[in-house]
Amino acid sequence: MSISSVAGNIRKGVFGLTNVTNSIGIFAVAVMVLVTVLDVIGRRIFGSPLLGTLEIVRFMMAMAVFLTISHAAVHDHHVTCDVLLVLFPNKLKIITEKVTSLLSLGLWIMLSYQLTRQALGLWRAGESSMLLRIPVYPFSFIAAFGSALLACVILIQFVSSISFPIIEKKAES
Amino acid sequence: MSPLLIGIIGICVFLVLLFLKMPIGFAMALTGFTGFWAIRGLTPALSVAGLVAYSEGTKYMLSAVPIFVFMGHLATQSELTKSAFTVANKWIGRLRGGLAMSSVVGAAAFGAVCGDHIATAATMVPVSLPELRRHKYADHLSLGSIAAGGNLGFMIPPSIGFIIYGLLAEESIGALFMAGILPGILLTFMFCVTVYILCRMYPNLGPSGPKTTWGEKLGALRDVWGIIVLFVLVMGGIYTGFFTATEAASVGAFGAFVLGLINRKLTWPRLLSSLHHTGSTTAMLFVLIIGAFIFSAFMTISGVPIALANFISGLQLNSYIIIALILLFFIFTGLFMDIIAIMMITVPIFAPVVHGLGFDLVWFGVLIMVTMLVGSITPPVGILVFTVGGMVRDVPMYLIFRGVIPFIIAMIVFLILLVAFPNISLFLPDIVLPYR
Numbered sequence: 359m360s361i362s363s364v365a366g367n368i369r370k371g372v373f374g375l376t377n378v379t380n381s382i383g384i385f386a387v388a389v390m391v392l393v394t395v396l397d398v399i400g401r402r403i404f405g406s407p408l409l410g411t412l413e414i415v416r417f418m419m420a421m422a423v424f425l426t427i428s429h430a431a432v433h434d435h436h437v438t439c440d441v442l443l444v445l446f447p448n449k450l451k452i453i454t455e456k457v458t459s460l461l462s463l464g465l466w467i468m469l470s471y472q473l474t475r476q477a478l479g480l481w482r483a484g485e486s487s488m489l490l491r492i493p494v495y496p497f498s499f500i501a502a503f504g505s506a507l508l509a510c511v512i513l514i515q516f517v518s519s520i521s522f523p524i525i526e527k528k529a530e531s
Numbered sequence: 532m533s534p535l536l537i538g539i540i541g542i543c544v545f546l547v548l549l550f551l552k553m554p555i556g557f558a559m560a561l562t563g564f565t566g567f568w569a570i571r572g573l574t575p576a577l578s579v580a581g582l583v584a585y586s587e588g589t590k591y592m593l594s595a596v597p598i599f600v601f602m603g604h605l606a607t608q609s610e611l612t613k614s615a616f617t618v619a620n621k622w623i624g625r626l627r628g629g630l631a632m633s634s635v636v637g638a639a640a641f642g643a644v645c646g647d648h649i650a651t652a653a654t655m656v657p658v659s660l661p662e663l664r665r666h667k668y669a670d671h672l673s674l675g676s677i678a679a680g681g682n683l684g685f686m687i688p689p690s691i692g693f694i695i696y697g698l699l700a701e702e703s704i705g706a707l708f709m710a711g712i713l714p715g716i717l718l719t720f721m722f723c724v725t726v727y728i729l730c731r732m733y734p735n736l737g738p739s740g741p742k743t744t745w746g747e748k749l750g751a752l753r754d755v756w757g758i759i760v761l762f763v764l765v766m767g768g769i770y771t772g773f774f775t776a777t778e779a780a781s782v783g784a785f786g787a788f789v790l791g792l793i794n795r796k797l798t799w800p801r802l803l804s805s806l807h808h809t810g811s812t813t814a815m816l817f818v819l820i821i822g823a824f825i826f827s828a829f830m831t832i833s834g835v836p837i838a839l840a841n842f843i844s845g846l847q848l849n850s851y852i853i854i855a856l857i858l859l860f861f862i863f864t865g866l867f868m869d870i871i872a873i874m875m876i877t878v879p880i881f882a883p884v885v886h887g888l889g890f891d892l893v894w895f896g897v898l899i900m901v902t903m904l905v906g907s908i909t910p911p912v913g914i915l916v917f918t919v920g921g922m923v924r925d926v927p928m929y930l931i932f933r934g935v936i937p938f939i940i941a942m943i944v945f946l947i948l949l950v951a952f953p954n955i956s957l958f959l960p961d962i963v964l965p966y967r
Binding site: 380383384385387388390391392393394395397398402412415416417418419420422423424426427429430433435436437438439442443454455457458461462464465466468469471472473475476497498501505 | 548549550551552553554555556557560561564577578580581582584585588589590591593594597598601773774777778780781782784785788806807809810811813814815817818819867868869871872
């Protein structure tokens with residue numbers, strides 16, 4: 359098996375994983391809607407709010423945000439501004455893109471490292487939510503995992519753009 | 532090196548990264564983290580970055596952002612907004628330029644259930660353009676009115692922009708929603724007047740449509756009952772205090788879902804499509820939000836906002852001149868950058884300054900929204916013009932930019948009115964939330 363096919367398979371696997379995490383993230387949005395509506399109906403009509411709505415919504419937010427960010431990166435959905443870059447000659451433009459890509463990679467490695475440390479801290483402390491007593495650490499781990507997956511996507515995009523331009527072209531087409 | 536100097540260097544580095552096409556949220560987070568590290572050391576910087584990322588990504592108040600986005604997609608997929616243009620046409624189509632006005636009013640109605648300006652413009656193109664062309668409207672007027680009308684999606688509540696501004700400026704989202712209603716209606720009216728004046732001056736631009744009876748007019752309202760129900764449900768709920776603005780998002784999304792089932796348009800694939808679009812927008816917005824709050828933490832410890840506030844108050848200028856300068860700054864940045872991104876970067880810096888001058892931050896929120904919306908139809912990054920132009924390949928971009936010029940003038944006049952008469956924005960919030 360050649361290096362390029364291994365790289366292609368890794369790319370396929372990671373990008374496939376972002377599809378799965380994205381589906382879980384958007385499912386969390388639907389759960390947030392349902393829980394809040396049940397709470398409003400319960401509180402206003404039956405005089406009995408749904409216990410721990412705020413906690414559930416916050417946990418679902420962690421999933422909706424951190425499990426969708428890598429999928430958005432795969433599809434280039436993050437907001438950019440290229441007013442200066444368009445003026446650059448092609449070669450300089452490519453170098454600049456690589457540099458910003460490396461900086462982004464550094465950022466998300468740092469964030470996933472720190473979020474993992476936080477999650478481990480919460481796990482050891484056994485911290486849980488006030489009303490429903492749901493452990494907080496799994497959602498903190500989800501945030502760390504989502505950030506790490508985004509770092510993987512940036513790394514793959516970076517590596518394939520410098521080493522395997524053919525794979526990138528194929529994927530784009 | 533003093534924290535203030537590090538702060539100023541940080542802003543410069545951020546701007547360089549931004550213009551080099553690094554995703555804006557990433558650039559803010561990276562500069563914020565590095566700046567914090569330079570001032571306080573690595574361990575506090577790591578802690579702040581991690582804590583801010585998790586706490587902002589799970590903030591309850593921010594749950595309204597993805598859910599209002601979801602509500603807009605559900606309303607579109609359920610075809611609740613499709614008839615808005617046809618209904619508006621029945622009411623005002625017989626006026627000169629009436630069809631172009633109908634596309635503006637249709638966009639306003641769409642804006643009442645969708646908080647995004649790009650989605651509003653993109654929805655109005657296939658709905659209104661074929662009719663406008665069939666009635667021989669000039670392309671630049673048609674597309675100019677559709678692109679400008681897209682702005683109403685952001686102005687008329689529920690608006691994603693107001694939610695994010697509310698969070699950054701620590702103002703009530705409910706008050707901001709209320710503050711957007713009258714200006715939204717006024718801007719719709721001013722866009723219609725613009726079309727009317729243009730068509731009076733140049734009759735070839737847009738002829739009048741056929742006359743309709745009162746029976747037809749009233750009968751047509753049946754087709755927009757979904758929008759009316761949804762708007763009344765969301766805004767009525769906030770107005771009466773039945774639920775909070777954050778809860779209103781979920782109630783509205785659930786309402787759009789039920790209405791979609793009732794009119795049998797919301798199929799399983801359409802529901803999934805709504806969710807997928809919501810996922811992309813959520814990710815995009817929250818990366819900006821997380822980045823902005825890490826950057827904001829750095830700005831706070833650097834002392835830049837306080838130094839800026841002291842500098843501005845030391846200028847001894849009339850406070851309205853300062854407001855005018857700030858608004859000009861927002862118009863300028865709006866020419867190059869995305870609205871949400873501008874707010875993320877600038878509101879934490881300017882809000883304390885404006886508050887210190889004694890102005891109402893709800894009023895200021897409406898003003899900066901208008902200034903940034905001007906940028907969304909102005910070159911070089913007129914996102915609404917690009918959206919419309921991208922969907923209509925047979926019309927050159929410059930022609931659409933030409934078409935929006937009268938609407939930009941209308942928006943500038945509108946902005947002056949809002950500054951001169953703050954009650955246009957503050958009348959409703961003062962009634963609903965007098966002790967805000």
